[in-house]
Amino acid sequence: MTLAYYPGCSLHGTSREFEESFLAVARHLGIDLLELDDWNCCGASSAHPVSRDLGVALPARNLALAAAQGADEIVAPCAACFNRLASARHQLATDADLAERMPGIVGRPIPDVMSVHNVLDVLAAHAARIEALAAAVIEPRAMARLKVAAYYGCLLVRPPEATGFDDPEQPQTMETVIAAGGATPVAWNMAVECCGGAFSISRTSSVVRLGRRIVADARAHGAEAIAVACPLCHSNLDLRQAAMTRRGEEPLPVLFITQLVGLALGLSEAELGIGRHFVDAHPLLAGLATADKGA
Amino acid sequence: MSGEPAGMTRESVVARLLGEARSSAVLCYQCGKCSAGCPMAAEMALAPHDLMRLVARERALEACAADSLWLCLTCETCSARCPTGADPAAVIDTLREVAVREGIADLPRAIAAFHRSFLDQVRGTGRLYEAGFILQYKLRSGALFQDAANASGMLRRGKLHPLPERIGGVGEVRAIFERCGVKPRDLAGRGRPRLGKPLP
Numbered sequence: 199m200t201l202a203y204y205p206g207c208s209l210h211g212t213s214r215e216f217e218e219s220f221l222a223v224a225r226h227l228g229i230d231l232l233e234l235d236d237w238n239c240c241g242a243s244s245a246h247p248v249s250r251d252l253g254v255a256l257p258a259r260n261l262a263l264a265a266a267q268g269a270d271e272i273v274a275p276c277a278a279c280f281n282r283l284a285s286a287r288h289q290l291a292t293d294a295d296l297a298e299r300m301p302g303i304v305g306r307p308i309p310d311v312m313s314v315h316n317v318l319d320v321l322a323a324h325a326a327r328i329e330a331l332a333a334a335v336i337e338p339r340a341m342a343r344l345k346v347a348a349y350y351g352c353l354l355v356r357p358p359e360a361t362g363f364d365d366p367e368q369p370q371t372m373e374t375v376i377a378a379g380g381a382t383p384v385a386w387n388m389a390v391e392c393c394g395g396a397f398s399i400s401r402t403s404s405v406v407r408l409g410r411r412i413v414a415d416a417r418a419h420g421a422e423a424i425a426v427a428c429p430l431c432h433s434n435l436d437l438r439q440a441a442m443t444r445r446g447e448e449p450l451p452v453l454f455i456t457q458l459v460g461l462a463l464g465l466s467e468a469e470l471g472i473g474r475h476f477v478d479a480h481p482l483l484a485g486l487a488t489a490d491k492g493a
Numbered sequence: 494m495s496g497e498p499a500g501m502t503r504e505s506v507v508a509r510l511l512g513e514a515r516s517s518a519v520l521c522y523q524c525g526k527c528s529a530g531c532p533m534a535a536e537m538a539l540a541p542h543d544l545m546r547l548v549a550r551e552r553a554l555e556a557c558a559a560d561s562l563w564l565c566l567t568c569e570t571c572s573a574r575c576p577t578g579a580d581p582a583a584v585i586d587t588l589r590e591v592a593v594r595e596g597i598a599d600l601p602r603a604i605a606a607f608h609r610s611f612l613d614q615v616r617g618t619g620r621l622y623e624a625g626f627i628l629q630y631k632l633r634s635g636a637l638f639q640d641a642a643n644a645s646g647m648l649r650r651g652k653l654h655p656l657p658e659r660i661g662g663v664g665e666v667r668a669i670f671e672r673c674g675v676k677p678r679d680l681a682g683r684g685r686p687r688l689g690k691p692l693p
Contacts (some may be wrong), residue, residue: 207622208621210654211622211623211652212647213652236622236662239620239621241609242621243566243567244615245615246586247567247589247590248593248608250510250587250590251672251673251674252670254674259665259669302672303673305665305670306665350567351568352568356569356570356573357573357582392532394532395567397566399603399607399627399636400603400634401603402534404532404536404564456552473650474652
């Protein structure tokens with residue numbers, strides 16, 4: 199089995215700490231990745247509203263490249279990329295007319311079989327190993343006392359027939375991963391609500407309205423941090439959090455799930471790109487480390 | 494006007510798309526669950542169940558001209574929860590595609606600037622070059638000073654690459670746009686750019 203790695207545009211730009219932490223964790227867990235050569239943008243939130251064919255063809259070229267480069271599985275850590283790759287695969291499998299047209303549009307043969315993975319199912323498959331490695335970290339690290347709200351948003355879980363997620367309304371995969379690293383997932387209400395996605399710059403007021411409810415609910419249920427697996431969710435909740443927070447409220451750090459797992463495995467904050475966020479996570483993590491030493 | 498995929502007329506493409514939308518919309522019995530769970534319904538003049546009703550009653554072109562279409566985030570909550578298996582998210586995407594092909598899309602200016610700049614970047618380099626995208630977006634939307642403070646914060650955090658990544662297969666990507674009949678400049682939006690001519 200060869201697992202191709204599809205970074206997507208955000209992981210090479212505004213969410214580079216997602217790539218840094220994903221690659222560091224994969225190395226540590228012994229997950230072999232073959233970065234897809236010459237990958238193109240999946241079209242994310244702008245191709246499918248304009249043309250269904252384009253919304254399928256852009257990700258389909260990447261599926262074709264993965265097969266041509268000898269992979270039979272592909273992982274896209276970005277939830278939006280995962281969603282587009284998985285939706286394309288699903289639509290090609292269920293719409294014979296589309297499947298017939300698509301090789302001509304893409305200009306390449308498109309594989310019938312290609313498993314598309316997101317970062318959560320890859321990490322969940324290694325939960326036992328994460329648990330064992332985290333327990334062996336000599337100095338207990340940040341994960342140990344941390345209460346975390348597992349925030350999935352939309353793109354990992356919907357449409358359920360394409361994403362194949364455990365449960366579209368009450369998913370538990372991220373909670374499994376968080377618990378494997380030793381932290382405590384909180385029960386809360388907004389795990390699969392939308393954060394405003396691609397409206398971060400084009401309709402910021404909507405993002406602030408939607409994000410405020412998510413952050414407030416996480417806080418009300420005792421979370422000290424929010425875990426995400428999507429660059430859009432991260433940017434909306436991190437970069438825009440200042441506009442969502444009332445005076446006197448402590449901001450909630452927003453961490454990629456790969457950063458949380460990396461901390462549990464004993465990797466350094468610098469290696470995981472923790473310092474690249476707008477809401478500074480360092481005070482929270484430093485506080486946990488100090489509490490550990492005192493205990 | 495958008496080009497058409499090879500071997501098809503605009504009428505045949507639009508007829509196929511509207512047929513797909515209608516076959517989904519006729520399943521709708523107006524329970525309103527889609528609109529109840531929709532994160533953007535509060536900002537829409539026509540909520541998802543209204544759009545479904547228009548399509549089912551063969552008034553799809555009215556729905557195509559609605560700016561509410563462009564407020565859909567494709568969060569897919571409506572389709573995941575629909576009790577009849579209708580697919581409002583797919584219907585909305587189809588209506589948007591028809592609207593662009595027919596030249597009747599009423600995109601709010603900032604959202605038009607977003608999609609157009611996004612697709613321009615992808616068509617031009619094969620990837621989304623975020624710094625170039627943000628610059629194009631600002632010029633097109635007129636929101637030149639929006640997030641000026643955040644831009645420096647992003648640079649400081651190493652979040653904006655100074656140079657685009659252009660893929661070897663950019664010709665293939667352009668051919669894909671061509672065969673799908675998509676020209677980013679068709680996403681003109683309702684307002685005219687304040688700063689002279691649109692970018693190429």
